[in-house]
Structure formats: structure tokens, C-alpha cells
Amino acid sequence: MPGTLEGRIALVAGATRGAGRGTAVALGEQGATVYCTGRSTAGRRSEYDRPETIEETAGQVTAAGGRGIPVAVDHLNPQAVAELVQRIDREQGRLDILVNDIWGGENLVQWEVPVWEHDLEAGLRLLRLAIDTHLITSHHALPLLIRRPGGLVVEMTDGTREYNSTHYRLSAFYDLAKTAVLRLAFSQAKDLEPHGCSAVALTPGWMRSEMMLEHFGVTEANWRDGAATDPHFAAIAESPRFVGRAVAALAADPQLHRRNGGSFSSGSLAREYGFTDVDGSSPDCWRYLVEVVEAGRPADPTGYR
Incomplete structure (x- = not known):
């Protein structure tokens, strides 16, 4: 799809790393102008205290063929988000794609800990980072997006509507956060319907984010060596660019509106x-999780990538 998004203006909220960075770069591959927001900049790290920055992401967008514009924004700050949207309006006069990818909760989750034992302050902050940020951003950005029919809102989450409705995500706070974002996409779809715009929920599979690669002690260059720790990871893991290409495909679809309110995965x-x-493959993680991992079968990507 070379150049299919030339002239389109995108805001990837939470573009510092992971799915946000992968999405911003994938939109750049198709020629889009992408505002890349986050809290980690060349001069200041967020509470994550990680090295990735929005300037790096914007540079990768430009190198891929688009135009990357880094803007430092804390999406829990309504005034900062309002000023961001005002800037986009002033500079571009339009917004075609909004990707709500703000998260920031990895270090706050206590996995497989019952709600009464989970650190309450950490759990509530996780919910604010995962849900409030999306609502604040949509509140300020959607009036600009609905000026033109065909606009797209992507709510990035973890798990499809079907999967999350039958699976407990190992933490009451995490489970609620990711399920709420699925519902938020559905709700926004109803609001956008009269304006000819669409909202969808989208999930990556087992993503090789910067933090996940570190967890397995590998890099993007040798990620398959993660099989020594978990063979399923090496069988089905996908790069952050994969879900980004899903966003680009949705944005370029002339029949996008038929998907309004839907829940999708990168693999589907x-x-x-x-x-x-x-790498030229097409990993289908969510089908793999059910049919291979949960079925207790040995790791084998045959038919799944």
C-alpha cells in the first residue's frame, strides 16, 4: 500500500514505544503525517525511566516515508491535550486518524493477586492511565476529527471482545482496564456514526515490545532465541509494526465504516x-493461544503465521 495515506493527518497518543511506536511508523510507511505524543522526551524521562523517546519515534516515522512530529504530552492533563489538538488544528486544519494507545501500567500490575491484596493506589492509577487518558484525548480530539467524514479512531487494547469476555486477564485492575477500552470503542462508534466516522478496538498479539524483549533477554535481531524461555513466544510473537500495519490498512479502507464499533486483532x-x-509472516496470536497454548499442544506456528 505505498503512499496510501499521503495527505492524511494522524495523532498517535502514546507513541513512545511498543504498539504506539509501531503504529506511528507504519502510518509513516504509507506517507501520513503523524503527531507522536508521550511523556518521555530527549530531555526528560517519564516514571517508566526508560530510554525510548517521542523524538526517536518521530524520526522513525520520517525515515519510513511520512512526517513525524513529536509533542510532549501527559494525556492525564486535559489542558495539555486541548493545546495539542489546537496545535494540530492550527498547523493542519484537520485530523483523520486518532490512535488511543496510552497505557503506562506495566509496572503497576500485580499479576495473579486478588483485588483485596493488590496495591490499591497502584491499581487505581493503572485505571486512570488506561482509561481516563483515552477519554480525555477523545473528548478534545474528536471535534476536529468529525469535521470530515471518514475519520478513524482506534482504541488499542489487549485482547479481542470475544476473548476477554471469556478469559480472566490475571488481575482485576488489568482485566477492567482492557475490557473498558473495548467498550469505549463501541461507545465512541455510536457517537461517531452520525458524522460518517468510525471507531474500532484493536489488539496486537504477543508483541515484541521493548519491554518484552528485555523480559526474555533477547533483541529484535535474535528474538527467536526466546524459545529457550518460552517456545510459544518464539512461535507466535509479532513486532509492534504488525499491529501498526493493521491500523494503516483500516485507515486506507474505502469501506472502513462497515467495521464501526468492531473489535479486531492484528492477525485477523x-x-x-x-x-x-x-519478516513477511502473518502471525495469528489469538487463535494460536486458544488452539495451541490453552489446548496444551507443543509450540508449533504451522498454520498460525
Whole structure:
């Protein structure tokens, strides 16, 4: 799809790393102008205290063929978000794609800890980072997006509507956060319907984010060595660019509105649109999790990537 998004203006909220960075760069591959927001900049790290920055992401967008514009924004700050949207309006006069990818809760989750034992302050902050940020950003950005029909809002989450409705995500706070974002996409779809715009929920699979690679002690260059720790990771993991290409495919679809309110995964959309991951494969993680991992079968990506 070379150049399919030239002239389109995107805001990727939470573009510092992971799915946000992968999405911003994938939109850049198709020629879009992408505002890349986050709290980690070249001069200041967020509470994550990680090295990735929005300037790096914006540079990668530009190198991929688009135009990356880094803007430091704390999406829990309504005034900062309002000023961001005012800037986009002033500089571009339009907004075609909004990706709500703000998260920031990895270090706050206590996995497999009952709600009464989970650190309450950490759990409530997780919910604010995962839900309030999305609502604040949509509140300020959607009046600009609905000026033109065809606009797209992507609520990035973890798990499809179908999967999360039957699976406990190992923490009451995490479970609520990711399920709420699924519902938020559905709700916004109803609000956007009269304006000819669409909202969808989208999930990556087992993503090789910067933090996940570190967890397995590998890099993007040798990530398959993670099989020594978990063979399923090496069988089905996908790069952050894969879910980004799903966003780009949705944004370029002239029949996008038929998907309004839907919940999708990177793997399912790859089957429909024909895009691939950076290695040329098309991993279908959520089907793999159910049919292989939960079924107790040995790691084998045959038929799943």
C-alpha cells in the first residue's frame, strides 16, 4: 500500500514505544503525517525511566516515508491535550486518524493477586492511565476529527471482545482496564456514526515490545532465541509494526465504516487485508493461544503465521 495515506493527518497518543511506536511508523510507511505524543522526551524521562523517546519515534516515522512530529504530552492533563489538538488544528486544519494507545501500567500490575491484596493506589492509577487518558484525548480530539467524514479512531487494547469476555486477564485492575477500552470503542462508534466516522478496538498479539524483549533477554535481531524461555513466544510473537500495519490498512479502507464499533486483532485483519509483519509472516496470536497454548499442544506456528 505505498503512499496510501499521503495527505492524511494522524495523532498517535502514546507513541513512545511498543504498539504506539509501531503504529506511528507504519502510518509513516504509507506517507501520513503523524503527531507522536508521550511523556518521555530527549530531555526528560517519564516514571517508566526508560530510554525510548517521542523524538526517536518521530524520526522513525520520517525515515519510513511520512512526517513525524513529536509533542510532549501527559494525556492525564486535559489542558495539555486541548493545546495539542489546537496545535494540530492550527498547523493542519484537520485530523483523520486518532490512535488511543496510552497505557503506562506495566509496572503497576500485580499479576495473579486478588483485588483485596493488590496495591490499591497502584491499581487505581493503572485505571486512570488506561482509561481516563483515552477519554480525555477523545473528548478534545474528536471535534476536529468529525469535521470530515471518514475519520478513524482506534482504541488499542489487549485482547479481542470475544476473548476477554471469556478469559480472566490475571488481575482485576488489568482485566477492567482492557475490557473498558473495548467498550469505549463501541461507545465512541455510536457517537461517531452520525458524522460518517468510525471507531474500532484493536489488539496486537504477543508483541515484541521493548519491554518484552528485555523480559526474555533477547533483541529484535535474535528474538527467536526466546524459545529457550518460552517456545510459544518464539512461535507466535509479532513486532509492534504488525499491529501498526493493521491500523494503516483500516485507515486506507474505502469501506472502513462497515467495521464501526468492531473489535479486531492484528492477525485477523492481516488475513483480510493481506499485510505482513516485518519478516513477511502473518502471525495469528489469538487463535494460536486458544488452539495451541490453552489446548496444551507443543509450540508449533504451522498454520498460525
